[in-house]
Amino acid sequence: MDARKHLVLLGAGHAHVEVLRDLARDPVAGLRITVMSRERFSPYSGMLPGVIAGHYAAAEALIDAPALAARAGASFVQDSAVAIDLARRVVRGGDGAEITYDLLSIDIGATPALDAEGAATHAIPVKPIDALLTRFAGVAAAQSYAVVGGGPAGFEIALALRARHGEAQITLAAGLLGLLPGLPEGARRRAMAALARHEVALSEGHPVTEVEAGALHFAGRPTVAAEALLWCTGAGAPGVLASSGLPCDAEGFVHVQAGLDVPGHLEIFAAGDAASFLPRRLPKAGLYAVRQGPVLAANLRRAVAGEPPLPFHPQRHALLLLSTGDGHAIGTRNGFVVEGRWVWRWKDRIDRAFMRRYSAA
Ligand SMILES: Cc1cc2nc3c(=O)[nH]c(=O)nc-3n(C[C@H](O)[C@H](O)[C@H](O)COP(=O)(O)OP(=O)(O)OC[C@H]3O[C@@H](n4cnc5c(N)ncnc54)[C@H](O)[C@@H]3O)c2cc1C
Incomplete structure (x- = not known):
């Protein structure tokens, strides 16, 4: 023993x-x-x-x-x-x-909450992420995509899809909470401009009520075509x-x-x-x-060792870096907002440094 x-x-x-x-x-x-x-x-x-x-x-x-x-x-x-x-x-x-x-x-x-009718059957949840990558490969030839969820993940994924599929129709359904709730107005404005620049249609204020193969139904707005549907709503x-x-x-x-x-x-x-x-x-x-x-x-x-734990002190003002899929990023912390190619390079450096910490080399 x-x-x-x-x-x-x-x-x-x-x-x-x-x-x-x-x-x-x-x-x-x-x-x-x-x-x-x-x-x-x-x-x-x-x-x-x-x-x-x-x-x-x-x-x-x-x-x-x-x-x-x-x-x-x-x-x-x-x-x-x-x-x-x-x-x-x-x-x-x-x-x-x-x-x-x-x-x-x-x-x-x-785990994302698949809370609209039909979502569990037809939507690809953003987590588990390995399953997302596999299922995503299966819809790589789709002509129309919808991303449900207006938080940072939904925003970045919608623009990442644009980077990958120049011609596809892409809709970001941000629901009742809208795009990037809780972020400073300047960040939201820049995010909306990025979506417009890349021709990603934004739906705000209308919850998704039902999902079926190829389509997304809303309360109070017309149905949107979506051969592939990614689900990035709040965490359950x-x-x-x-x-x-x-x-x-x-x-x-x-x-x-x-x-x-x-x-x-x-x-x-x-x-x-x-x-x-x-x-x-x-x-x-x-x-x-x-x-x-x-x-x-x-x-x-x-x-x-039988000793009491030490406290975790969370940051008051977290840095959020959002990629816009085109080699640029929007950054925000404590009410300040920046955007540009250099912000993307900054994010890339942080992300690669994180991954290096956990690789064998
Ligand atoms: C597309 C996307 C982009 C994001 N971008 C950012 C960002 O830029 N910045 C940011 O701060 N946050 C971002 N987030 C949010 C971020 O992913 C989560 O907050 C983060 O993953 C939480 O980390 P975690 O360690 O709690 O859980 P996870 O990273 O989800 O890890 C959970 C682990 O537990 C395992 N697991 C799950 N269930 C079980 C079970 N029952 N039994 C055993 N193992 C289990 C999983 O396999 C996994 O290894 C993003 C999220 C998404 C989806």
Whole structure:
């Protein structure tokens, strides 16, 4: 029988890849580690629109999770957790296999809510991203595309489609919330100008009510043709969190305190989109998962040593860089807005540096 403590990392998301890098650099004596994740390759979402636009090969935006786990001395199990038995401290995978943990960390992201009639059948959800890339390849010859969701992902993907398909009809359906809600007016204006320049039709104020093969129906505006439909709406919670009895917010994301620890469960931590940060509501954005990575790594070490966690201090003003698919980008932080080719080069440098951290070289 292995007497070492067992750390189970559930999901190889943006925070956990940093935990693995940290553990590879400085192993913890007496700790056994297992990573269970649904996919072998963890996509870096910041570069995904660039993959669709043709700026990057898919492999450039994918982190090889088993290889990273191996460098940290961890076992990798490709499976989707369907239940966490909190009393027995067991994670159950889809194939029925059970993994017992002493310490559990959850970074399983969020899933798009396919909430219009027919969407589950006809739309391609933006997550899981590996499935998106496969299904997207299957619709590469379409003449009309629609992207549902007016947030940063929907905006970038609509323009990435334009970069890839010069002649296709492209519609961005931004729904009741409209384009890039919450961003400064200057950023929204520039984003609208980019859509107009690239002849991407924008629909705002009309929710999508129904989806069928080849068409998108709205409340209060004409039907739009869409041979291929990409679904990039707000993030829904993975069902396994609430169904396992973890303390969750009203949407089903697991509560975490300042130290990314789950209240009432000293042995469970969570980060990224799956977590609902109690000290202050955080946007579901990869950059918070990335920033949480080093704090999570430190706190998992502290938990092994029986020490209390240190707090995560989220940035007040996050930098958002939006590619417009044409070698330019729009950047915004703390009310300031910039745009240009240099902004894209800046974003490209940040994204490539992120990926270099988790590659073998
Ligand atoms: C197209 C697109 C562009 C985006 N661009 C940006 C951007 O520029 N900047 C930004 O800040 N944010 C961006 N986002 C948002 C960003 O993708 C998410 O906020 C980010 O991925 C959250 O990271 P995470 O670690 O929480 O989860 P994820 O990156 O989603 O990782 C979750 C991991 O868990 C695994 N998993 C899922 N369910 C299970 C399960 N049940 N059991 C086991 N494993 C599981 C998955 O395989 C994956 O490895 C973008 C999103 C999209 C879709």
